[in-house]
Amino acid sequence: MIWLTWRQFRTQTFAVVAILAAAAVYLLITGTQLRHSYTTDLASCQPQNSCLGLLNALQDQYSGPQFLAEFFVMAAPALIGIFWGAPLIAGELERGTHHMVWNQSVTRTRWLAVKLAALALVSVVTAGLLSLLITWWASPLDTIAGNRWGTRAFNARDIAPLGYAVFAFALGVTLGLLLRRTVPAMAATLAVFIAVQVLMTAAVRPNLLPATTTTVPINQTTMSQAERFDRSEAVTGPVTIDLPAPPGAWALSQTPALNSAGQPIQTSEILNCWSQMLAQGPPAFKGASSGFGSLGTCLAPLDLHVDITYQPAGRYWPLQWLETAVYAVLAALLAAACFWRVRRLRG
Known part of the structure; x- marks a missing residue:
């Protein structure tokens, strides 16, 4: 055979x-x-x-x-x-x-x-x-x-x-x-x-x-690493911020920007900070000190966060x-x- x-x-x-x-x-x-x-x-x-x-x-x-x-x-x-x-x-x-x-x-x-x-x-x-x-x-x-x-x-x-x-x-x-x-x-x-x-x-x-979920606060440090920042044209729309998962991890999903109660914030809540950042010049590439870091500094007092679901590198x-x-x-x-x-x- x-x-x-x-x-x-x-x-x-x-x-x-x-x-x-x-x-x-x-x-x-x-x-x-x-x-x-x-x-x-x-x-x-x-x-x-x-x-x-x-x-x-x-x-x-x-x-x-x-x-x-x-x-x-x-x-x-x-x-x-x-x-x-x-x-x-x-x-x-x-x-x-x-x-x-x-x-x-x-x-x-x-x-x-x-x-x-x-x-x-x-x-x-x-x-x-x-x-x-x-x-x-x-x-x-x-x-x-x-x-x-x-x-x-x-x-x-x-x-x-x-x-x-x-x-x-x-x-x-x-x-x-x-x-x-x-x-x-x-x-x-x-x-x-x-x-x-x-x-x-x-x-x-x-x-x-089972995936792991972590809460990432929105501040100057995390926003300087942001890959994307999207705000809705409507003042009642959500705010989407793509923050990096832990090094080497597989990011599966990410929530929009949430307040301390875990509710999605509206675009109207960040317009002042957005205007201040634009007044300093357009954001540079991800990771640059002149990127979204200044926006994160302005947003930090609002106690916002993003929940990231991921598979760890291990x-x-x-x-x-x-x-x-x-x-x-x-x-x-x-x-x-x-x-x-x-x-x-x-x-």
């Missing part, structure tokens, strides 16, 4: 090896260049304490290759499900070769077990190598950004792609078995995989672990493991459904 599986999928295997080799060469060369530039920029800017401009320029320089590399790693599980999973059984059913295969000395259960195990292992190894390469390559850019929680960053790093790959493969096999046609199964695999990924990212991942690896486990369980359930269905198909 192992020899038969190799004979049937050796072309795909050679193609994957070639793609991995090309990706490794490209990422190793450009990654070494990126690390050298990063180290050089840090060494040159430390005496003048002017790293921000240099590092931002470096980030912009590699933003294109980073996007393509992350997109490739995120697309790899879907491609595995489409081209490896969907044709595995659907192809046999379309060609009618399952009649011969399932009437040999090897039982259909063993036939399916060997194929699922062998190709699932190759899928995990492929995704793992790609993830390892992009995680190593992008580590200087991740350090500059200071945020590992973005969709592309989280989905294309560390162990999460392994769970995506095994799930996509099992999904393709299951849909191929149910639809009994390769092309419809491939299309359905792509659609369902994307839907599950969106659902996981938007609704499941933020709730895998939850990154637990969430990576939990999400991978969720996909592994889904893959196991799909594999069990395949065994149940195959045993009941007429050979």
Whole structure:
């Protein structure tokens, strides 16, 4: 059975090896260049304490290759499900070769077990190598950004792609078995995989672990770090202030500006302070001493605050493991459904 599986999928295997080799060469060369530039920029800017401009320029320089590399790693599980999973059984059913295969000395259960195990292992190894390469390559850019929680960053790093790959493969096999046609199964695999990924990212991942909520007072210090300040055109409208979450945390939600009673304040309550700030000149970029700091000084006596809900920085690896486990369980359930269905198909 192992020899038969190799004979049937050796072309795909050679193609994957070639793609991995090309990706490794490209990422190793450009990654070494990126690390050298990063180290050089840090060494040159430390005496003048002017790293921000240099590092931002470096980030912009590699933003294109980073996007393509992350997109490739995120697309790899879907491609595995489409081209490896969907044709595995659907192809046999379309060609009618399952009649011969399932009437040999090897039982259909063993036939399916060997194929699922062998190709699932190759899928995990492929995704793992790609993830390892992009995680190593992008580590200087991740350090500059200071945020590992973005969709592309989280989905294309560390162990999460392994769970995506095994799930996509099992999904393709299951849909191929149910639809009994390769092309419809491939299309359905792509659609369902994307839907599950969106659902996981938007609704499941933020709730895998209980979030933390903290109250941030509005004053000169916090407002100097504000990323955005929006006031409603109507005097009765809310005031929105985007304050940063704790370092390295994943900000999930943030309330508008609240008073000491926990009620949203109205725009009319801050108009005087807003006018005073504009009289001193327009606010500068985030973090500058001449940003929203003066507005915070004026607002401080009002005892205002913002509630921020977030996942702490230390939850990154637990969430990576939990999400991978969720996909592994889904893959196991799909594999069990395949065994149940195959045993009941007429050979």
